[in-house]
Amino acid sequence: MIPPRSRLAVVTVVLTIGAPAALAQRPAFAPQWPDARAVSFLSPTTAVLNYRTAAPQPTKIQLRTGTLPASTPGQEKAWSDAKVVEGDNRPTLVHCVTLTGLKPATRYYYRVHDPDYKSNWPDHPEAWSVEKPWSREYALATLAEPGSTSFVRIPVKVLIIPNVVNLSTVAPDAPQPAPMAPEEIELYKNCVRQDLLFQWVNSRMRYWMDCEFFEEPEWQRLGDERADLPDFYKKWKPGRDLLRVFDPGDIGNHEAKPPLKDQRIWTGQVVISCERRWDKDKKRWFYQGSGGGTFGIDWMLWGDETQRPAPGRSEWLGGSDQAWLMCHEFHHQTESQYGLSGLEGEFDRMVFDHFAAKFRSPNDTWGSDTAFNHGEHWDGIAWEMRMFTDVQYFRNIFGEIVTAKDTDGDGIPDDDSRLPLDEKRLGSDATKAATDGVTSDMDKVLMAKWVPTTNSDLRDKVYNPGYVPLWQLASGKKLPVEAGAAGYAWPKLRETDSDGDGVPDKDDPYPIYPWEPKIGEAQIKADGDLSDWADVKPIGHVKAAGVECTVKTAHDDKNLYYAVEITGPYRSVMFNIDADADGWYVGNDNYQIVVGQPAKENDPEAGKSPPRDAELDQSGKPVLRQAVGHICSNRGWPYFDEGAPVKWTDPKNKREYEWQRPKMFGDYKDIVCATSVSGDKKVIEIAMPNGSGKSPIQAGPGHPIGLAFYIRLVSGGQLALYEPYTLFTMKWE
Numbered sequence: 144m145i146p147p148r149s150r151l152a153v154v155t156v157v158l159t160i161g162a163p164a165a166l167a168q169r170p171a172f173a174p175q176w177p178d179a180r181a182v183s184f185l186s187p188t189t190a191v192l193n194y195r196t197a198a199p200q201p202t203k204i205q206l207r208t209g210t211l212p213a214s215t216p217g218q219e220k221a222w223s224d225a226k227v228v229e230g231d232n233r234p235t236l237v238h239c240v241t242l243t244g245l246k247p248a249t250r251y252y253y254r255v256h257d258p259d260y261k262s263n264w265p266d267h268p269e270a271w272s273v274e275k276p277w278s279r280e281y282a283l284a285t286l287a288e289p290g291s292t293s294f295v296r297i298p299v300k301v302l303i304i305p306n307v308v309n310l311s312t313v314a315p316d317a318p319q320p321a322p323m324a325p326e327e328i329e330l331y332k333n334c335v336r337q338d339l340l341f342q343w344v345n346s347r348m349r350y351w352m353d354c355e356f357f358e359e360p361e362w363q364r365l366g367d368e369r370a371d372l373p374d375f376y377k378k379w380k381p382g383r384d385l386l387r388v389f390d391p392g393d394i395g396n397h398e399a400k401p402p403l404k405d406q407r408i409w410t411g412q413v414v415i416s417c418e419r420r421w422d423k424d425k426k427r428w429f430y431q432g433s434g435g436g437t438f439g440i441d442w443m444l445w446g447d448e449t450q451r452p453a454p455g456r457s458e459w460l461g462g463s464d465q466a467w468l469m470c471h472e473f474h475h476q477t478e479s480q481y482g483l484s485g486l487e488g489e490f491d492r493m494v495f496d497h498f499a500a501k502f503r504s505p506n507d508t509w510g511s512d513t514a515f516n517h518g519e520h521w522d523g524i525a526w527e528m529r530m531f532t533d534v535q536y537f538r539n540i541f542g543e544i545v546t547a548k549d550t551d552g553d554g555i556p557d558d559d560s561r562l563p564l565d566e567k568r569l570g571s572d573a574t575k576a577a578t579d580g581v582t583s584d585m586d587k588v589l590m591a592k593w594v595p596t597t598n599s600d601l602r603d604k605v606y607n608p609g610y611v612p613l614w615q616l617a618s619g620k621k622l623p624v625e626a627g628a629a630g631y632a633w634p635k636l637r638e639t640d641s642d643g644d645g646v647p648d649k650d651d652p653y654p655i656y657p658w659e660p661k662i663g664e665a666q667i668k669a670d671g672d673l674s675d676w677a678d679v680k681p682i683g684h685v686k687a688a689g690v691e692c693t694v695k696t697a698h699d700d701k702n703l704y705y706a707v708e709i710t711g712p713y714r715s716v717m718f719n720i721d722a723d724a725d726g727w728y729v730g731n732d733n734y735q736i737v738v739g740q741p742a743k744e745n746d747p748e749a750g751k752s753p754p755r756d757a758e759l760d761q762s763g764k765p766v767l768r769q770a771v772g773h774i775c776s777n778r779g780w781p782y783f784d785e786g787a788p789v790k791w792t793d794p795k796n797k798r799e800y801e802w803q804r805p806k807m808f809g810d811y812k813d814i815v816c817a818t819s820v821s822g823d824k825k826v827i828e829i830a831m832p833n834g835s836g837k838s839p840i841q842a843g844p845g846h847p848i849g850l851a852f853y854i855r856l857v858s859g860g861q862l863a864l865y866e867p868y869t870l871f872t873m874k875w876e
């Protein structure tokens with residue numbers, strides 16, 4: 144494709160800066176220089192580029208429009224007709240180019256004149272189309288014209304393998320497994336869609352993972368065919384290599400090689416293998432759970448030649464939380480898309496979603512922080528998607544730039560059923576940027592993080608009633624909710640006080656939580672009797688999945704207190720306390736407390752938890768099970784301060800290291816936990832010492848303390864009090 148030569152005008156500003164002598168020895172954690180990102184401004188017709196050359200050079204770039212990187216098979220000649228844009232002829236190291244007269248909502252690829260350019264892939268010096276004197280290629284996409292919005296569409300092919308049996312587990316007398324029912328396959332698809340919605344919203348509708356689903360129709364086997372099993376299990380095809388490229392045009396072909404029958408270029412691929420196993424003890428079929436695996440999209444360039452052009456690829460098994468695996472594993476593909484698009488600096492990257500401080504751990508060798516002010520899992524990824532700027536989203540060299548009608552310019556498409564969410568489904572006004580007259584519709588949407596559930600098997604998922612309307616608005620699909628259910632609120636696009644607590648959305652630090660974020664002073668005695676809490680307002684309330692739970696907090700001179708009242712059968716409740724409100728993976732201030740029902744038999748007593756499958760006594764008094772620090776200066780995940788040894792072998796010289804995880808604070812004996820039970824109602828009252836060194840609480844007036852709170856259910860599912868993994872931060876008064 145040839146760019147519009149006649150419309151292209153160039154203004155160049157050149158900064159002349161000498162090379163600092165120490166540059167070559169710069170430690171890896173020093174800020175990248177220059178500090179301007181590669182693209183510092185975008186409009187529908189203008190872009191500002193910044194780049195640095197290996198040696199002083201005149202300012203000169205090559206520019207082309209297009210949808211595919213030139214390294215995509217078949218695109219090898221993409222650069223042959225590219226426009227050369229020349230700026231100031233005086234050699235310099237640091238360059239700034241302003242491009243004007245560009246076409247709106249259009250991707251431009253560019254390479255910079257840098258004869259001494261060195262690839263970041265020493266084994267692949269020509270990676271991403273290096274062609275001397277030009278550098279590798281990068282991309283930017285101009286914004287859309289008023290009246291429309293634009294975003295990056297990431298085409299993803301998703302293969303669900305519903306009927307696959309691990310033959311090594313099958314007993315000859317096991318009943319023949321039934322094929323997965325269509326409504327169950329739909330359950331998988333909806334989990335994936337819940338993540339697409341989450342990514343769409345948290346990227347401010349700039350990143351659209353457009354998934355197309357495929358199903359493998361035949362029964363397949365894992366393990367060898369067995370003579371002792373009935374004929375049903377015979378003549379099955381072996382299961383596929385889940386990370387191999389699959390052909391939507393020829394699903395049954397497990398050895399498909401490009402050119403595939405389906406010739407579309409996909410940016411991402413996901414394969415979900417619903418591996419069934421026979422549990423001989425429980426005499427039942429079950430779906431094996433797993434973590435996931437992902438290859439980045441660098442396989443577009445190298446790796447198995449028979450697999451090009453290879454999309455990024457993720458795989459996992461069908462017995463786990465499908466929404467979370469999609470969220471976490473596909474995020475690795477997103478990281479690879481942006482990393483391989485040239486966003487690879489500490490201040491210019493899609494953050495790796497294994498949260499840790501930099502250089503804290505030899506197990507985690509990355510040189511940049513991956514932990515910030517957020518909670519676990521989904522909440523960390525929401526943080527990452529929100530911190531990424533529009534300009535960064537539009538530097539992806541993969542996927543394509545797509546537009547949708549956006550009459551009022553609030554970034555939310557008017558009515559576009561291709562997309563996970565639009566104004567029509569939200570019920571907002573497509574002609575007004577602020578339907579409620581005060582807060583922009585996009586800001587309202589972002590009042591929620593759109594996290595579906597805590598991580599649990601897809602068949603045990605427990606939704607807080609606050610999520611239900613979000614999913615229903617977006618998808619038109621219902622989720623089961625009981626009569627009288629209660630939870631957090633959701634963004635109400637036509638009202639000014641979404642949670643109805645009297646604080647308008649625009650002033651409400653937690654506009655979907657109708658609870659005041661404060662820790663007031665009160666005279667509390669932790670004795671299992673909550674009459675001294677009568678005047679303290681709740682900081683959370685939920686009624687769903689057969690339980691009802693109310694949580695309160697308060698303090699006095701000596702302690703931070705929590706009070707929990709819970710009715711209905713449950714296993715345990717968990718407090719994740721971020722005592723300095725700076726993130727669950729930041730600092731040594733994080734504390735986890737678990738209190739739960741006693742086992743019917745052989746309860747291990749305080750400080751220990753009964754086995755997961757133990758039958759619990761719902762009429763017994765709750766017991767303090769655990770109180771541990773989550774110490775993020777620890778050498779390696781997991782960060783709990785249980786005092787366990789950590790071993791590590793240096794991969795370079797095989798030297799072995801051994802550390803003891805520090806025990807920073809006291810233990811469960813330093814937490815007062817008084818409980819009581821009357822009928823179906825259990826009461827838990829907790830006192831954590833403030834400023835004693837026995838707990839991470841070091842609070843005075845004005846100090847913020849974050850809380851995530853979960854109720855583990857007898858079913859195995861888990862109900863979150865707030866949006867799952869988010870931290871509700873309250874101020875000590």
Ligand SMILES: [Ca+2]
Pocket residue numbers: 549550551552553554555556557566573
């Ligand atoms: Ca709009």
Ligand SMILES: [Ca+2]
Pocket residue numbers: 551553555566571572573574575576577578584
């Ligand atoms: Ca609007």
Ligand SMILES: [Ca+2]
Pocket residue numbers: 640641642643644645646647648651653654
């Ligand atoms: Ca409010």
Ligand SMILES: [Ca+2]
Pocket residue numbers: 721722723724725726727728729730731732733
């Ligand atoms: Ca913290």
